[in-house]
Amino acid sequence: MDVRPHIEGLRVGELRVARCGACGVPAFPPPRRCPRCGAHDAADWFTASGRGTVWSFAVFHKTYLPGHPAPYPVAVVELAEGPRLVTTLTGLPPEDLRDIRVGRAVTAEIDAHREPPRVVFRPDPEGAAR
Amino acid sequence: MSSPVAVVGVGTTDYGALGRPADDLAGEALRAALADAGLSVTDVDGLLTHRVDSYEGLAAEHGLDPRWTVPLPPEGRMTGPAVQLAAAALREGLCHTVALVYGNDGRTRGATYGAGNSGSTAAGEGYGTTPALTTPYGMTSPGAFSALMLQRHRHLHGTTEEHLATVATTFRAHAALNPRALRREPLTVEDYLASRYVVAPLHVLDYCQINDGGVALVLTTLDRARDLRRTPVHVLAAAQRGRLAGSDLPPEDFWAGALGEVGEAVLRAGGRRREDVDALMVYDNFSPNVLFTLEGLGWCRPGESPEWIADGRIALGGELPCNTSGGQLSEGYLQGWGLVVEAVRQLRGDCGPRQVAAARTVQYACAAPIVSSVLFATEA
Numbered sequence: 205m206d207v208r209p210h211i212e213g214l215r216v217g218e219l220r221v222a223r224c225g226a227c228g229v230p231a232f233p234p235p236r237r238c239p240r241c242g243a244h245d246a247a248d249w250f251t252a253s254g255r256g257t258v259w260s261f262a263v264f265h266k267t268y269l270p271g272h273p274a275p276y277p278v279a280v281v282e283l284a285e286g287p288r289l290v291t292t293l294t295g296l297p298p299e300d301l302r303d304i305r306v307g308r309a310v311t312a313e314i315d316a317h318r319e320p321p322r323v324v325f326r327p328d329p330e331g332a333a334r
Numbered sequence: 335m336s337s338p339v340a341v342v343g344v345g346t347t348d349y350g351a352l353g354r355p356a357d358d359l360a361g362e363a364l365r366a367a368l369a370d371a372g373l374s375v376t377d378v379d380g381l382l383t384h385r386v387d388s389y390e391g392l393a394a395e396h397g398l399d400p401r402w403t404v405p406l407p408p409e410g411r412m413t414g415p416a417v418q419l420a421a422a423a424l425r426e427g428l429c430h431t432v433a434l435v436y437g438n439d440g441r442t443r444g445a446t447y448g449a450g451n452s453g454s455t456a457a458g459e460g461y462g463t464t465p466a467l468t469t470p471y472g473m474t475s476p477g478a479f480s481a482l483m484l485q486r487h488r489h490l491h492g493t494t495e496e497h498l499a500t501v502a503t504t505f506r507a508h509a510a511l512n513p514r515a516l517r518r519e520p521l522t523v524e525d526y527l528a529s530r531y532v533v534a535p536l537h538v539l540d541y542c543q544i545n546d547g548g549v550a551l552v553l554t555t556l557d558r559a560r561d562l563r564r565t566p567v568h569v570l571a572a573a574q575r576g577r578l579a580g581s582d583l584p585p586e587d588f589w590a591g592a593l594g595e596v597g598e599a600v601l602r603a604g605g606r607r608r609e610d611v612d613a614l615m616v617y618d619n620f621s622p623n624v625l626f627t628l629e630g631l632g633w634c635r636p637g638e639s640p641e642w643i644a645d646g647r648i649a650l651g652g653e654l655p656c657n658t659s660g661g662q663l664s665e666g667y668l669q670g671w672g673l674v675v676e677a678v679r680q681l682r683g684d685c686g687p688r689q690v691a692a693a694r695t696v697q698y699a700c701a702a703p704i705v706s707s708v709l710f711a712t713e714a
């Protein structure tokens with residue numbers, strides 16, 4: 205799947221994701237054929253607001269990959285516009301990882317200077333107005 | 335079915351850290367399955383291999399020049415499709431006797447299923463097709479994918495660690511009755527809760543036992559099977575459904591739609607009702623999959639599996655004994671093949687202290703990006 209628009213967006217500080225340009229269903233990463241309406245090569249890349257909620261998460265207590273020492277969280281975040289993406293959460297000290305909840309409101313922060321660039325999500329203050 | 339198909343031989347090696355190549359283990363299992371069937375390699379004209387390094391080397395080593403050869407990619411989701419494919423080849427008359435041969439040296443090789451040295455495909459590292467979107471965040475391993483699914487299930491349905499512990503403790507109790515099992519020491523809920531996390535909310539005891547071993551099955555048509563030394567075990571039906579589109583992210587429905595479809599398909603094709611199933615062999619690479627499979631097959635409603643399993647239903651003597659060998663959590667991880675062999679051994683009445691009384695119909699099911707199920711029975 206072509207994810208270059210996403211990666212190139214992160215390099216310039218934008219969170220670009222995709223939906224089907226024909227029917228509007230969120231589809232990220234975008235397949236060649238829309239899973240709902242069947243349109244071909246119809247990905248509509250757009251810049252998301254960066255607002256979202258935690259759809260699920262897990263906390264790694266084992267180090268698998270160099271550069272990712274445990275413990276650290278991995279989350280699936282559902283963006284306000286619909287697409288979901290695999291990401292990590294920031295602003296949580298390791299002892300607070302237990303406080304993550306599904307449904308928690310989060311906001312994107314883009315680290316454009318890292319290679320590859322990343323989008324991570326910071327939990328909004330509890331009870332913050334959206 | 336014009337030409338019914340049966341399992342006429344099974345063979346297994348020792349399990350554990352064996353220090354032998356996968357193809358060597360596969361070959362030993364092949365010889366054992368043929369001996370069990372009372373056949374020789376010259377009787378085999380179909381070969382299906384899974385996880386071995388070289389189907390060509392394996393065939394050459396054992397002098398096989400089949401009319402039909404199919405090597406499958408190494409993911410465990412291929413086991414149900416393997417049986418389905420071999421049965422279809424037999425029904426179609428493409429060959430008359432198929433050896434299905436599996437070998438795995440993951441434990442000796444140091445496979446971790448997540449750190450990039452499993453010698454396998456992207457599926458060995460985690461589900462999905464687009465590592466560029468996951469590895470920068472430290473997302474790796476099929477276990478982490480299962481952990482994400484479990485966390486979602488906990489959120490929707492209130493599933494607790496105590497609920498999930500039932501899977502590991504029940505299968506461990508089964509393993510205590512199986513001399514082949516890797517983990518036979520008693521396991522309590524307290525032991526489970528005190529065990530370390532790997533990728534929370536999964537404890538280490540929710541992970542299967544990485545293992546070395548070989549498994550082989552010999553399948554033939556029923557007319558031939560009747561002349562052989564072992565009582566045939568019928569392959570009543572097999573079905574699969576891909577959930578490959580969108581597989582980069584955990585499935586919204588815990589694969590329930592696909593499980594329901596394949597479950598109904600095998601019961602319908604096999605002329606059985608769900609109540610006829612005497613035991614279920616569930617692909618337990620990680621224990622949450624047992625919950626998802628029971629819900630998807632319709633044994634209980636979505637979200638009710640944590641309560642449903644709580645009162646011994648999936649234990650020997652319960653309403654639906656599951657993974658009577660100890661499963662991949664305690665007997666050892668052989669990507670479904672150990673469970674398929676257990677189904678056959680139960681139907682032959684070969685399981686000694688862990689025998690399900692009067693077992694006549696046993697189902698295999700796997701929840702994964704290719705969902706599959708196979709129905710085995712003592713009679714057509």
